[in-house]
Amino acid sequence: xxFNSYIxxxxxxxxxxxxxxxxxxxxxxxxxxxxxxxxxxxxxGYFNLSYLLIMVxxxxxxxxxxxxxxxxxxxxxxxxxxxxxxxxxxxxxxFNLGVLFYFKYFDxxxxxxxxxxxxxxxxxxxxxxxxxxxxxFQQISFVxxxxxxxxxxxxxxxxxxxxxxxxxxxxxxxVNHGEMLxxxxxxxxxxxxxxRIAGGFALFTLGMAKKVxxxxxxxxxxxxxxxxxxxxxxLDAALVIVFYALQLYFDFxxxxxxxxxxxxxxxxxxxxxFNSPYKAVNIVDFWKRWHITLNRFxxxxxxxxxxxxRRGEGRMYVNFxxxxxxxxxxxxxxxxxxxxxxxxxxxxxxxxxWQKRIRPAIVGNGENAxxxxxxEAGQRKAAAGKQGGRIMAIVSQIATFLFVSVAWVYFRAADxxxxxxxxxxxxRGKMQGxxxxxAECFRVDEFWYVLKVLRLDSLPVSRxxxxxxxxxxxxxxxxxxxxxxxxxxxLKYRTGAAAVITVLMVWCVLSFSGVSTFLYFNF
Numbered sequence: 001x002x003f004n005s006y007i008x009x010x011x012x013x014x015x016x017x018x019x020x021x022x023x024x025x026x027x028x029x030x031x032x033x034x035x036x037x038x039x040x041x042x043x044x045g046y047f048n049l050s051y052l053l054i055m056v057x058x059x060x061x062x063x064x065x066x067x068x069x070x071x072x073x074x075x076x077x078x079x080x081x082x083x084x085x086x087x088x089x090x091x092x093x094x095f096n097l098g099v100l101f102y103f104k105y106f107d108x109x110x111x112x113x114x115x116x117x118x119x120x121x122x123x124x125x126x127x128x129x130x131x132x133x134x135x136x137f138q139q140i141s142f143v144x145x146x147x148x149x150x151x152x153x154x155x156x157x158x159x160x161x162x163x164x165x166x167x168x169x170x171x172x173x174x175v176n177h178g179e180m181l182x183x184x185x186x187x188x189x190x191x192x193x194x195x196r197i198a199g200g201f202a203l204f205t206l207g208m209a210k211k212v213x214x215x216x217x218x219x220x221x222x223x224x225x226x227x228x229x230x231x232x233x234x235l236d237a238a239l240v241i242v243f244y245a246l247q248l249y250f251d252f253x254x255x256x257x258x259x260x261x262x263x264x265x266x267x268x269x270x271x272x273x274f275n276s277p278y279k280a281v282n283i284v285d286f287w288k289r290w291h292i293t294l295n296r297f298x299x300x301x302x303x304x305x306x307x308x309x310r311r312g313e314g315r316m317y318v319n320f321x322x323x324x325x326x327x328x329x330x331x332x333x334x335x336x337x338x339x340x341x342x343x344x345x346x347x348x349x350x351x352x353x354w355q356k357r358i359r360p361a362i363v364g365n366g367e368n369a370x371x372x373x374x375x376e377a378g379q380r381k382a383a384a385g386k387q388g389g390r391i392m393a394i395v396s397q398i399a400t401f402l403f404v405s406v407a408w409v410y411f412r413a414a415d416x417x418x419x420x421x422x423x424x425x426x427x428r429g430k431m432q433g434x435x436x437x438x439a440e441c442f443r444v445d446e447f448w449y450v451l452k453v454l455r456l457d458s459l460p461v462s463r464x465x466x467x468x469x470x471x472x473x474x475x476x477x478x479x480x481x482x483x484x485x486x487x488x489x490x491l492k493y494r495t496g497a498a499a500v501i502t503v504l505m506v507w508c509v510l511s512f513s514g515v516s517t518f519l520y521f522n523f
Contacts, residue, residue, distance in 0.1 A: 001046040003258045004212050006512060012043065013262070020266060024188040032187055033157050036165065036266070043166035051129045058099060059163050062139040063156055065092035069146045070153045089147035093140055100136045103128055108333035131170035133330060135163055137297055138174050144301060151177050158184050165268075167259040171252070171518050173273035173293035183268050192267065199488050200264030202497070205505045206484040207257025211518070212508045214474055215251035218243045220441040221467070226412065229421050236435050237426035244412050245405035246474040249278060251519045257484045272485060278478040281396040283347045284355070286404060298323045313356070320352070321345045331411070336419050340410035347403065401479065434464065442467040
């Protein structure tokens with residue numbers, strides 16, 4: 001089921017809210033948790049009942065491992081356990097990775113073997129269950145933390161809700177037990193916070209607007225570009241690359257905003273997964289802002305166990321590259337995803353190298369200048385340095401955005417060949433006017449009506465006005481303006497704000513017929 005669908009907005013979520021708060025009002029807290037779990041199963045199984053069977057089996061097996069690990073921990077080191085706790089933990093991780101490998105990577109593995117050795121293994125065409133990468137990683141973290149003694153003995157109803165909680169089930173964020181289980185346990189202890197519920201609805205609406213009004217509009221241009229790569233000129237290809245960077249951002253961050261908003265309406269705080277990543281001034285800053293929970297997972301369960309930065313600088317850089325290799329592979333079964341991950345890894349390592357060697361010297365010079373601020377010359381120098389720092393930050397932000405946008409080509413393309421073709425066209429393609437067909441993708445009816453009212457629709461460049469207006473709006477919201485979390489945090493719930501939120505919601509609902517699924521469903 002999609003958040004941006006009639007059945008979710010007009011049936012599923014109203015039923016969920018009424019049933020959940022009705023049970024809490026009757027002091028039936030455990031029944032309320034079970035009700036949310038059942039609703040989450042409905043949400044997930046709506047796509048395909050076989051998906052639901054896979055997820056339920058995964059929950060059952062991992063819960064069994066959790067109970068076994070909890071029991072063995074209680075027995076103490078001197079207990080006569082037939083199987084060691086470490087063996088149980090490794091078996092649980094192997095099970096989860098094995099399930100993920102089969103559904104997501106088995107055909108990729110066979111095709112790679114066929115290409116490398118000339119074999120002819122038949123690909124199975126295995127259907128990828130939605131969100132399997134997310135709920136598998138979530139359960140790996142749970143059983144590993146159980147092994148480490150960080151998780152208390154958890155009842156089945158809380159664990160099932162922890163894995164299946166529908167706001168973050170399919171496309172993240174990847175939550176951990178410390179963030180969620182205590183909230184599930186304390187459900188219903190306090191009366192509903194109506195201001196928090198209103199804030200959640202506002203955040204949900206802004207996230208939906210990101211998805212329906214911006215991401216899907218950019219997506220139309222992206223789809224045209226990647227379906228007609230041979231017909232693109234240099235400007236077309238460059239625009240398509242930027243369009244996809246904005247589509248992916250508004251699509252994924254919009255989903256996460258909706259997830260957090262739904263959670264707040266249910267009295268549950270879901271961790272923020274995005275913090276204006278296109279405002280980042282370098283790639284290290286970018287990965288502190290983009291898909292925060294995935295970065296956290298790899299740091300805790302891969303980077304630190306590999307040694308982190310404790311085994312020397314060279315080993316630290318190798319560990320970074322391993323993490324980015326796995327991040328690329330996690331996102332998709334294809335060499336183009338690995339290339340995307342390694343591009344980020346290479347720049348990440350180079351940036352960390354620069355920060356360790358060059359930036360300390362710059363900071364030191366700045367401190368020496370600080371000591372001379374008493375003099376007029378020192379004040380002028382400090383002011384010039386501050387202004388220069390702002391300019392450098394803007395330049396760094398733009399450079400980071402351009403690098404990320406170029407790397408996204410390997411993320412979006414069907415394979416390496418298409419990605420290389422798109423980049424070759426963008427940098428060395430024919431210089432020609434922007435394709436009218438590309439501009440036509442941005443002819444949104446409601447905006448086109450505004451052009452007609454202003455009598456701009458008859459101009460020779462009228463078809464391009466909307467494209468560049470939407471592009472500039474997207475760049476502003478992603479790179480300059482406040483994000484949805486910041487806007488709702490200070491939102492005053494009065495008539496004006498209520499009117500804006502209502503108009504946005506109605507606009508989104510009226511646009512449902514032309515929307516697509518979320519991009520991260522595929523990863």
